[in-house]
Amino acid sequence: MLLWLVLSVAVTATQAQTVYTVTGLVTDAHTGDPIPFASVSLVGRRSGALTDEKGRYTLVAKILTDSIAVSSMGYKVSRRAIDPERTSQAVDIKLESGGNSLQEVTVKAGENPAWRVLRQLRKNRSINDRKRLSAYEYDSYVKTEIALSHVSDRMRKNPLIKRINEAMSKHDSIIDKDGHRVLPLLASESVSRYYFKANPQHKREDILKTRIKGVAVDDAGLSSQLLGGTNLVNQNFYDNYIPILGKDFASPIGDNWKNWYEFFLADTTQIGDHICYEIQFDPKRPEDLAFVGKAWIDTTSFALCQIETRIGSGANLNYVREITIEQELETTTDSAGSSTTAGWLPVSIRLKADLTGVGKQSLGLRAHVTLRNSNIIVNHPHPAAFYEQPIEPSDTVSTTNEAYWHTVQRTLAGTDSLNKEDQKTRQVIEKLRAVPAVKMAEAVGQVAVTGFYKVGGFDIGPYPYLFAVNSVEGLRTRVGFRTNEQFSRNWVLRGYLAYGTLDKQFKYGGEINYLFSRQHWTILGVRVANDLERLGLTPELIGGNRIFYALSRFGRFRGGYQSYQKEVFFKTEPVRGILLTATLGSRTFDPLFPFHYRTEPELGDQSALRSDIFDAYWSVEARLARKEKYLMDGNDRITLGTKRAPVLTIRYTHGAKSLGGEYNYDRLTLRAQQSLRLGALGRMTYLLSAGYTPSTLPAPLLFPHIGNPTPLLTTNTFNRMQFYEFVSDRFVAVHIQHRFEGLLFNRIPGIRKLNWRLVANIDALWGSQTKANQDVESFKPLPGGTRPVYFGTLDGHKPYMEVGYGIDNIFKIIRLQAIHRLNYLEDGPNGIPLNSFALKASASFSF
Template identity: 80%
Template sequence: MKPLQKLLTLFFFLILFSLVRETSAQTIYTVTGLITDARTGEPVPFASVALVGRRVGTLTDERGRYVLNAKILSDSIAVSSLGYVTQRQFIDRERQTQAVDLKLVAGGTSLQEVTVHAGENPAFRVLRQVRKNRVINDRKRLVAYETDNYVKTQIALSHVSERMRRNPLIKRINESLSKQDSIVDSDGNRLLPILVSESVSHYYFRDSPQRKREDVLKTRIKGVAVDDAGLSSQLLGGTNLVSQNFYDNYIPILGKDFASPIGDNWKNWYEFFLADTTQIGDHTCYEIQFDPKRPEDLVFTGKAWIDTTTFALCQIETHVGKGANLNYVRALTIEQELEPTIDTTNSSGTAGWLPTTIRLTADLTGVGKQSLGLRAEVTLRSSNVIVNKPHPLTFYEQPLEPSDTVATANDAYWHTVQGTLAGSDSLSKDDQKARQIIDKLRAVPAVKTAEGIGQVLITGFYKLGGVDLGPYPYLFAVNSVEGLRTRIGFRTNDEFSKNWIFRGYLAYGTLDHQFKYGAEANYLFSRQHWTMLGVRFANDLERLGLTPELIGGNRIFYALSRFGRYRGAYRSEQKELFFRTEPVRGILLTAMLGTRTVDPIFPFQYRSEPDMGDLSPLKSDIFDAYWSIEARLARKEKYIMDGNERITLGTKRAPVLTIRYTKGLKSMGGNFNYDRITLRAQQSLRIGPLGRMTYLLSAGYTPSTLPAPLLFPHIGNPTPLLTNNTFNRMQFYEFVSDRFVAVHIQHKFEGLLFNRIPGIRKLNWRLVANVDALWGSQSKANQDVESFKPLPGGMRPIHFGALDGSKPYMEVGYGIDNIFKIIRIQAIHRLTYLNVGPNNIPVNPFALKASASFNF
């Protein structure tokens, strides 16, 4: 959720309090009329009459008359009947009653012959043709394409309970809103808008190699707790939220993978019904209805319209209901309208189908049936399509680029956009009313206070002009070395400077009575190539094996590690100078020069001259001077700019590789000359219907002779909290290696098994499993560095264990995720090295651990 930190402040209102107001009685709109045959004038009985874009409709009676009642109208109705061309007619969405008569024209397009075999569903033949013709119709066949895009996003609070209405804080907010400040959705739920945005962008795509770029040209946003148009334009103004391709086997939504009704495995997931043929624009289409075989699976309910000539997907409407094993979602709808593209460079003319209109609607909810809801609607319209005219690869190096005037007000510009790009999807009267309500809400003192609290809880920082104070998860800690540790920190943002970035913190322990501090200064040369020069220094207490490098940026685990018994603690003074740049998109290079001290406060000493054996002088402190180079390869990575911070949006399950080489030098004042190389690779994989697997592979090697703190202390986790990518049944620094390969594999079966067990499936539990393995060893020379002589005072030193190179350390785990939607309980078994561990610590091979997380 990190990429959405600022926008998630909006969702904080779901937890902090509910914003409601009393409204007048609900208005019912009525549309009546007569449907007749255009040639004969005879009435058309049992014709379908529906509001376009709404799930509201009716049928004509035997005299061709209809009465359609709705709590809210769309801008048009659609009338269809077997043998006639579907016809649409604009209506006045503000009139309470109106009469609309239509004359239907008989359809004259002949259909391809469909052979139906005995016992076979006639829809199967159509679906097989869809998959066969995918290579012709799928947008992925295009060498390149570019479009002008208009995106409208609306977010509102909904589903307010009577208990919420009695909240004293809410009553004060109600007083600031009039009874006319009322907006309802198509299901009659009252909505309180908290964000309305419009954006215009130009989108570029190129295949082989795949590259994307999006230039956000203009954005206007009106929202509660949203004051950063630059970040919001990248999150809401591009195709990040609505880029689903139903020709793919699985559709990623909210971090889950939904089986596509026209994917390769359509028959395993869905029941189909070939309903009718109908006219969609200029295309005569088969209408195929689909329903899930098991409602608990991650699948859709809906309809698809398939062109009868090309077997291309013309239109699709999909719904996710309450039965799906998905948290916090009351309902989710995706609608797409597609059109064939015209390739002027190709003699055949057509070259694949692209979506011209996409609508996504999601109704989210908290925990409990009476919890407040959140309604989000995103609409995208594409036009001015250009295909198969790729740009040079360097053109795509910046994947998402906001214009310098992206947030500059320009009413004339938006008036033109609404008449061209936006069309019927431009801001309606309800949207205009929503903008007025948001202005009123932002003026309420209680809302301003909630904005500030939400910002702190979601981002960890409190914004004070050009400086952000925090992060607040690091504010307090209690441990056996420092006692009560308090810390205050800050960082500058782009209001302070768009090039200079400063960070710092000061901490104090009540038990050791020592101040700790850290500071960093960066200069950002280029955002496009993410080029910066920086210097940082710190004097703090650290724990062996839990440096940010070794834990891979797991900041929560790093913060929690400062609590409790602080084993393996050492004082460290670190100074670093670094330079970072991304010369080619997806390849981030970092060069670093630095020094650090390791002054253990646990009983430890090593032989400074190991060749002398027991006659060697003993030391405990280490001074390390080094330089390093690192390459991070992240193919297809997406990211956005948040002021002076660059936030990754992930890599679409492509692997992320990191390689680092470090050189320690006595010539720079260090105690040791050494070489060290480390490697990390991580990826998330979809394993068909079996669920999703993630892995982290890490390896390290140093051929040098060094004391244990400069080798590779493996990350144990003896706490009761389950932490991924650690060894949950290993003690802290139980094993140290000078060469190792570690793999952490976690598999989430989603609802694959529990969805099929009566009674259990209603709980929405999910099965999870993990395997963690470590191969490592320590050379004889490095083992000889360790000393077993008692320290002054007779205390025995800490002993670091070494792994047998022929015998891996292994753990397996299994458990239940999604208990009460947030809790995970997992059993962990340690399979090897079951004897008494180093320092005479007994080994318990089994443990139950728990964690909490927010997942859809």
């Protein structure tokens, strides 16, 4: 929400920032001789300097920490305290001789000397990688800052910006370390305890405390989970690929380092207590998803001690000027009492992102995340039940407690805690939120992102369903609501009312849920709906694709029917990753299109005919999502997806005359979907679905397959199939999409500058109907001579197939895709002529 909100805001005047200077002399503690070219750096920062030939140094920084560290080859590292509030001070340091020596490095003729170091690093990965640990836990302090940047003079003429300028004084400006004017939008601090266990892998994070000041951000709840803990900064560079913004970047120390990077062994230097090789790396092709930076590798253990990486504007990414990631790692020892090294864990991580809109001169968003880990315990796992809740905010997560934060600053955050500039940032945010124009922008941003407008304990919406125009209802208007946690933390109410100007009919829906448990996600609910639906396009059949469902209400409303549905359901998650649902319900089918079926198909044409259906049923469903991550948003649970594991859904439905229905039947459905990271080859997603019913039923109670004859491209549908063109009583369908993420286009001169990306898909459907089910359908004309709608049947030995290919990321939002229908090319049902080819488009925002 912040990304689009900030495109409406800007800053005014400048203000000079304090510059701190530390000078001094570095000498040998025994001889008193000056030490030239010694490294002098701020502890916890990247600011530093080298001594000159006479051992003197001058260190200039815009922010000081509480100490400096001095190192030089052959000497022990020395740390000296400094006053972070003094603008000018002199500190002399004497270094003691050290006994460290480097391992011998053998360089083969014609070989890059950095390669030998990297080979040793990969060889020793099993010793140094954190994945070797059976368990670990630590306290984390996270500071997040987000600000608006790159404000042009033209943008300052915007009416909204003018109002902000009138409300903000010159003293409210913030200048970053690069001299750019920025307007802060968010400043947060968070403390959490993070737990990890291997074999099987489990994670848990307890958010202990947060304090957040921001535009369009609440102080607790979802914000504390998104901004607290290690959600944003937990990259492991020992992995072959590093996921960032939904893309996979090749790690400079992964198995494929030689294929992606050029390396240079620059120097040996001291990092903390470790003498390290400094290796610089650059991508072989700037357009590839790869880093620029430096890595420091311990000369004895060949472990990664420190790494600085940068993603530049040349990479095939949208809305990114630059991203930097810096990590410092330290050795750990077994908490059972052993003094041997157990592995390396990150103790300090910094992530900086400089994002932009469309165009080089557009407004930007700058984010800075700082993380510090301490109080580390390794190889001391907890029972499996302990890890069931992955992110657990404390009940007092956002309550004010200044004494607590003073303690955090002394014991955990150190110099990374809020300084004077951070305090000023929070004051500017408070003043900014009081500007009426910003309050309005907050409300607009909230509606744009969530689809709802919050009014106390009620959310009004969602806006995609507000209007529709179709051939049955004319202009359809709908208003809806849901309650939020301010209304109740247990009771959840939802409802809507719709009206069509052409059919002059009211439609409605309502639902009442009671939330028994958040940890095991246990809900009891009742819902009722009386509305116009479309055959094959109910929310259940399209897998929750709400945008497609909303768009399906526009235009010619083929396959429409009136439905009155009532359900009682119970959901619970007894074990993490397994959600069980039981449902009892009934529904009606009253078609608005010419259709009838035989009530006694064994009589053939002598059978009575009927159009409407009443169905009563019960069902049980199991959803298996191993390693799925969730965030709690009030009374809703938002999934963050699974990691390298499919999501499986199995449902059994039984139709029962004993419940008042017209048919006894059995139905089994299966659904599996997954996103596969294929490294350099891009990402592949698949959706596999299957269904089977051995019962004899009218076509609407079987499986109408989802076609999409509209010009809009919709994934996980058959884009060259007509609505309800085919119906089956047993089927298997697969939808596969692959995004090459610039793999091919990056290597074509001229095209690679456009940041286009190749996409491809294949969709296949195997289905059939028994003769008994085919005999239920009637082809007799309806009263008045109207020809009834015909439902097609697939040949069980001949799958329906489509293939597609196209270009994604045109103007950063547009996707054009060619779709070919490979078979079943004769005229479709009801005499609709078929075209085997179509060019479709869609729009989406992605990095």
